[in-house]
Amino acid sequence: MRRVAVVRFPGSNCEQDVFHAVERAGADAFYVWHRDTTLGGADAVMLPGGFSYGDYLRAGAIARFSPVMTAVQAFAREGGPVLGICNGFQILCEAGLLPGALLRNAGLAFTSRPVRCRVEQTGTPFTSAYEPGAIVRMPVANGEGRYAADPATLDRLEAEGRVVLRYLDNPNGSVRDIAGIANEGGTVVGIMPHPDRADHSLLGAAEGAGFFTSLAAAPAGAR
Amino acid sequence: MTYRVHVRVIPRTGLLDPQGQAVEHALGALGFAGVREVRVGKAIELGVEAAGPAQAREAARAMCDRLLANPVTEDYEIEVEG
């Protein structure tokens, strides 16, 4: 994948972090504005973390109506790789591109700390660089990070291997320790932890880089 | 005319509601006995321009389905004043 679109919503605040992580992984990143209606011929799309529209009402509830989301929907439908990190994950759920919802943390407080996660599915465009079962240490930083879905949906996610990332030390009461999931095609992925803040040694952990190198490694236009 | 509409958005029963539990616990600690099944959601008040109360309710329902409530996790109730 050569060209990666990083979507900026009003209130996004991790767009630069994701941008630089993509570039460090050897791909080209460029920004797409929430009012844009096309994705500039991107090979992949990233929805960064932050507080789009202040997270007012529900995290991601308002952002999902941004004009650019129509393009993201279409891109995803054609099997284009989309990664939502933190607020990006919340937006993907609100937009119905991923099942379930992210609710207020069980501890009722914003939670900012490193967590350890296990990579459960390496068959996605964002996790192919990892060994199955690899343990990755990354920060979480969110107030609404508790994944929830009805039992049927959960069973389906498990059965179809769509639980991509699982907490070893669940920080927020997410059901079945789920930290990240994928859509049916395995091309749209949402995760709560921040690989964009754990991709080089100065930051105390570098294992997060895999989410970006996986993508960079995939051949351009592969889809 | 403009109708005052009250929307209540409540976490679906069966779903864990940590905030409700916390409130229930805190009320107990404050000595309020016999309080149970506390659930905490959102109260949304709107002024809605409509031909009549029925139309105002209709509009509010549409708003809930589109935006105000999350169909996956929340239920809502609508009250129209006057």
Next chain:
Amino acid sequence: MTYRVHVRVIPRTGLLDPQGQAVEHALGALGFAGVREVRVGKAIELGVEAAGPAQAREAARAMCDRLLANPVTEDYEIEVEG
């Protein structure tokens, strides 16, 4: 017996309500015309053990004053079912 009590806690009028503003703006963008003065607060449902509806309301008022509402920034309304 146990009464179902609905409490609405709403940011005091005059106080800025950024969340209400955001929702109003979003509803406008979604094409819902004529929506104004949107305010977003908390909806709290409780089961309250009381001798009668009046006592249930009294208890709820006490809970609002002590815990459920912030006296500096919020107003509340109480409804007792049945």
Next chain:
Amino acid sequence: MTRTADLREAAVPFPGDPPVTPALVAEHNLNALEYERIEGMLGRTPTLAELGVFSALWSEHCSYKHSKPVLRTFPTTGPRVLQGPGENAGVLRLDAGWAVAFKIESHNHPSAVEPYQGAATGVGGILRDVFTMGARPVAVLNSLRFGPLDDARNRYLFAGVVKGVGDYGNCVGVPTLGGEVNFAPGYAGNPLVNAMAVGLLREEELMRAKAEGVGNVLLTVGARTGRDGIHGASFASEELSEGSEARRPQVQVGDPFTEKLLLEATLELIQSGLAVAIQDMGAAGLTSSSAEMAARGGVGVEIDTALVPTREPGMTPYEILLSESQERMLVVAEPGKVDAVRAACAKWELEATPIGQVTDDGMFRVRHGDLVVACIPGQRLVDDCPVYEPEAREAPEAAARRAARPAPAPVDLHAALERLLDWPDIASKRWVYEQYDSTVRAATVLGPGGDAGVFHVPGTSLGVAVTVDCNSRLVALDPYEGGKHVVAEAARNVACTGAEPLGVTDCLNFGNPEKPEVFFQFREACRGIAEACRAFGTPVTGGNVSLYNESPTGAVDPTPTVGMVGLLRRVEDRVPSHFRAAGDRIVVLGRTRGALGGSAYWVVLRDFTGGAPAPVDLEAEHRLQRLLVAGAEGGLLRSAHDCSEGGLAVAAAEAAIGGPYADAALGADLDLRGYAAGVPDEALLFGEDGARAVVSCRPGDLDALLELAREHGVPAHVAGAVAGPGGEFAIITDAGRHAWPAARLRELHDQGIPRRLRAPGE
């Protein structure tokens, strides 16, 4: 003479405004002398709007009328100073064209009324001070003081303030890299909430809040103006009139989302050269921002309050001038660029509204439509507030407390260390900083939990260390030495990470300066701060004064909080506070004389707050700082942690039990025999002498480190080695060996605050 003649006609009351009576003047906190000066300046009775303007700009907060002469004694210059006191924030040159803007500000009173919103808007205000300079905020810190946690009200204030600080900074996307929290009876009625922001900018993008260019346009940008935080007292005089109810002052509510938009829009305006000057509307809103910008530029301004977008109908010029609604900016732009400014703001969904222009007559003129409601000589409005040098006299009790000693009691070193680590002031603040995003921006190299936070300057090899410190107990017992201690501790914290201390911003929280004993504390603490800053070559680039922090129980403890920034030339050299690996050698740097005056040990173990703090040896402090920096640059230090509250034993124990996310506590073995001859064990372990640090190094680096210490003239005692995970923390003194399971100490330290919130009063 002719001017006053014009002025007599120059302003008329706004219809419905009450007449200016002595009572009304008093309610605006203007004394007889000040009011005389106002009438003299105007040659007539001021209108209500003018009275409001004077009361705002001649308030302590804006005029510094009690503190100016003292603040002038601070060193404020140096080779790295690009901007000293007088602007929204101070600015220091780093390297490679980068500069750092930083400033601290208090939000004590609003937080006492409404902890969540008070703290949140405090963070919002200080962020604006930094980004109006053209700097992108990259770190925030907070310094908090509350009454003891066994009281429910204090727990409520503590929880509300922390949530407010977190929710605001988290949403804007600025990492919190440090702070401090203390609990003492002196803050029960009056919590302190100080917030510091740090921003990065390119030197050439430095922006100053200086209105220039006659004919240039003033625009308000951002949130609409409501009745938030208007000085309500002035309306008491019309209690009976209808509508006065609607006019009662209101709590300021923060909107971090709008702040984030304002941040991006402001930086765009500055980088694209569309703005001549920008200032946030903080305290006294439109009034102080416009008057101060005009005075700095030596020009006049004319504003039409009828053009200001309001949140509520029927706001009067008085209300619009004094509103403290948040997330608003005042922008000065050339007439030809106004449309471009509005377009840039619209991109960020913000309103930008022309409300006036820069004039050549030097007047601060306010009209509402064609009614001129205020007309004041601008420069004199800002400069002519009387300045007071109040009487200063130390309270006899204070001197007595300093001379006192605790009653003798049996010594239990074992229990002492455990109780100190569990004591809220010393215990881990994880419960607090885990509610703050500390990793957003992906540049956090050392987060909260150590001596100072460190962030990476993107695209360079540079790192910046930041800290905020104040031991108010020492200041209360000896303001002058205490003031030096505060700066010395901040500098030690910065130096422990390997960074060279560069400069200071300070937030002076004191009681009522008209009380001689309070002004004594203020003057002496500042004297100590100034002296220490001179000794370390760390100029004061700005700050804030918060006086009248009084509660029913009296003035707060004197709390001159110091924020400091330091520079790491190579960010990879940064040194963490905690031991890293078994076998590393532990070295105690500095001399211990065993000063227990004002120590945490006496407070916690003897229930005694008193004694004389150790006099500060500024030279020794400076030598230690230089050694720590040299050690880091030479790659000799594996960890460095300074000794402050709780002394040597607490510092060593904290280093041993590991950082907040260490997999396990490492033990350690310290042999202190022969280190401080003649010092009794309790003073050796828990005395709070300054100029000390506990460091560790690889065994192979020990000799080089000791040699470096000799060169820097810093005493170094090789105390022992780091033990493996699950080990013991042990200290050997002449009296024998004292040992604790490191894991237990870690648990006590980690749970000190949460357990008190779960089960109060235990």
